[in-house]
Every structure is written in C-alpha cells, then in structure tokens.
Amino acid sequence: MEEVPAAPLAVGLDITVPPAVNLGAGFPGGLLTGSLGTVEVADFRGNQTTMWVATVTSTAFVTGAGGVNRTVANSLVSYWSGPVVKSTGGGTLVPGQLTAAQAVPLNVSRVAFRKASGNGNNTVSWRPTLRINLPAGLVAGTYTGTVTHSVA
Template identity: 60%
Template structure:
C-alpha cells in the first residue's frame, strides 16, 4: 500500500516542478492627486446712508467698494455679478411709505482695482448707462482669463423719491450675487 501513495506523491512533486511560474513583464499603478482651489466670493459694504432728500427729488450716492475674489485657480476664470434691489420702505410699508425697485437706478462705474489676467467688463460704465433694478441686472463680469483674480468697483445708486412719499428713514437691500 505504500508504493501507490509514494508514486502518487512523486507524481505530484513532478507536476509542481515541471510548471514554470508566469511573471508579468510590467505593471501599472494609477496615481491621482488634487490641486485644491478656494472659492468665488463677493464682498460688499454692510450698510450705507445716502443722506436726506425731500419727496419729489432724487437721492444719489455711492455704495462703497464691491469686490469679487476668484480663488478657484480655474483654467477659464470667468464670472458674472448680478445686482437687484428690494423695495425701500419706512413705517408700515404702505403705498406712500414704499419706493419700488423701478425707481432705483444703478451703475457700476469702471473697475477701481483688478488683479490677475483677463478682461473685466463693467455692466454700466457711466451714469448715462444706469439701469433700474426692477429686475436683476449684470453689474460686472469677467469674460476671459485664467487663474486667480479680483475686481473692485464702487457703484452708484440714484433713487427717485415720489412726490407723495411720506417722511421717514427708508431702508432697502441691494443684493450683489456672483456666479
């Protein structure tokens, strides 16, 4: 009984030795990494007082610097800022206590400072280009360039106060949004 087992073991050993090992001639490793980017942000003045005017006249003043900071390190670093206005109200916000957005004109003026390459375009370069804020408008845009960049402008508001407006401190919100 030993001989068949011994023959079987010898045959298995012969098979194990007779088969050469297969080796791969090369091997690939996929390597990845991320180049981190930051955000596309906008900074606006928190509040501004345009002074005092009488009913039936126009109040004009600058908002202060609005700055877009594009730190996305993008190959195509373009963006667009839209601007809109709420109604301006005082007291209980009744008809005579409300100045609607169609009476609020805006113009961006030119850039007062920029960094990075590319083209920045003011939405309304001069007072003659002013637009009413009854619908969102383009305030400023960057139409070409790559990498990090900034643009700053100092927009102007012109608010037409209706003759029937009541006295009081009117408050509204000008919203700049970047995308």
C-alpha cells in the same frame, strides 16, 4: 440700506460687499444719489480658464409699515457699476454700466460686472452708485431697502 451678498455658486469664487450704507436725505419729487462703497469679486479657481458674472437687484425702499406714500418701488432705484477701481491677475473685466447715463433700474436682476476671459486667481473691485427717484407725496421718514450682489 442693507447690502446682502448671496452665496457663491462656484468653489473659489467670492463676493464682498460693504456693510449698510446711509445715502443721506432727499425730498419728495427729487433724486437721491450715493455710492454703495466698494464691491469686490475674488476668483481663486486656479489656472483654469474662468469667467463669472456678478449680478445686482434691490427691494423696494420703505418706511414704517410701508404702504401708500411710504414705499419707493425698486423700479425707481437705478444702479451703475462704474469702472474698475482695482484689479489683480488680469483677464477681461467688463462693467455692467460704466457711466450714469447707462444706469439701470433694479426691479429685476442686472449684470453689475463680469469677467469675460482670463484665468482664475484674480480680483476686481468697483464702486457702484445708486440713484433713487423719490415720488412726490412721500411721507417723511427713514427709508430702508436691500441691494443684493451675487456672483456665479
């Protein structure tokens, strides 16, 4: 799986994501769950009141050329951000999905994390988890997809 950041829309606001992650092996009809590693948003916009929203989405996961029994739709890929694992500079930091019970499918853009109040010059990190429902009848192979985080 490949993690691709989108370009930030505000000067002084940046997001860092882990490189490609291998979630391991799964079985058709089963679940595959794994950590994406640490995602970090850095806000260096100074002493002005600043807020931001980090979003996440996913492509389908495919093997070979894709097609019947070679594709896991992105509606079967769920995400939860988990809690803050590290922060500096303060502000009100709100996870998009604190627990596995709040996991959301990534077939549309979802809020991963947000800063609801506070000034700039801060960072926040979290370690999101993916859960992939593997349909029955999948062909054996290495499935790849792209999970994209962005911040604005």
